[in-house]
Amino acid sequence: MSKEKKLPGWKDIPIGGVILNPGSSREYNTGNWVRETCKWNKESCINCNLCWPVCPEGAILVDKEGNMIGVDEAKCTACGLCITACPTNPKSLKLESKKLEEI
């Protein structure tokens, strides 16, 4: 809920929901309606980056050197594709329920 407070009210949104800033899809939080998210286990992760290209939402966060640094939970839709791609045993990504206050 705390995130939603930052969004504009209905009077401040362009008429018809028209988007006036092109190339802005990165700013859209695709996963904030989902009840689950992917949690990353840094300890078992081998930094192979196989999860990064399969994520449809660009939710896998990687630093400039290409090291995985986490999951953007606001973008993650809990589809689980990254878990399928993860080669470690146990998996270094797993689905977890969000806390109520995070939704």
Add this chain to the structure above:
Amino acid sequence: MQKILNGNEAVALALKQINPDVFAAYPITPSTHIPEVFSSYVANGLVDTEFVPVESEHSAMSACIGAAASGVRAVTATASQGLAYMHEVLWNASGMRLPILLANANRALSAPLSIHGDHSDSMSQRDTGWIQLYADSPQEAYDLTLQAYLIGENAKVRLPVMVCFDGFETSHLSTNVEVLEDKVAKDFVGEVKTLNPLLDLENPATYGSYTNPDWFFEIRRSQHEGMQNAEAVIAKVGKDFGKLSGRDYSEPIETLEIEDAESVIVIIGASSGSVREAVEKLRSEGKKVGMLRVRSFRPFPADAVENALKKAKKVAVCDKTMPAGGVGGPLFEETSSALIANNLHLEVKNFIYGIGQRQFSPTHAEEIFAKLGEKDCERINFVNLRE
């Protein structure tokens, strides 16, 4: 200047004077004259319009949406199954807040198949977010068509407008129509007023994007505001049109003998002519009867309706579409809600008439006044139906 025109020809003439940029249509009875007459204007070079003979009504509305989003004036004409086929994209037009004009010659929906008039087509679209104005005559169809873009394109409204008129009873009724000089009409309608047009390449815009639950509600709320604002804009445009033509449209309703009326018929469209005759006859016999005709159904003028009916004792709301399991027909439900919302409790009954263009004459309107208040008057009654 007077011309003898039927409703369709009157709308086509108004469109010629507007000279819209795009006309996309798939002709259907009883609105066929409109694209037919208009395409002759196109062929003879009397308008600059791009006429798009699409393969379906769904495509007609889609073409209009694309054109309107690009920043030009788009129009279509349809009826019945055609309007039903547009249903899905009607929501896109209103959701993207595109001031498209749609002329609808009201016709029944199948089955059984009927080409004749009733209001079931446009009443089925009442919640699509389109402004709906209902004409009672070729004259009003012409007048409202000229006003439509000024209402829809207003910065506080930005909504598509449906001008509805009764199939055959108005669409095919040839009568005297007072028309404006071309230049006077053109100057009144003026140039298109755009908002974020797609063809403004310096300022790119995205229409119809995906939204999650965190945005959709706000965008719909804004749409509702546009519809609420439309009430004042309809009045303003109607008043301006009145100054120009002598025919005032500043009120969303028309009333007849309503000041001291005890029994009032509430109705939409062409059949108000029959009610008018009945009211005049019964008044000459000393009976306190009146009529209220609703011209703007979306937005519904709740306060104006309540204000007009507050002195009445009995109200007969006439619907030209079947209630389909509802408390009553759509006009009955709106009228009743308007009264209740204003804490006005009257005896309100519903009369279903004219389904599939069943005859509705002044005699039938008199029967409604007679039945109103009788013991066997039910919540929903049927006029001129064989038992």
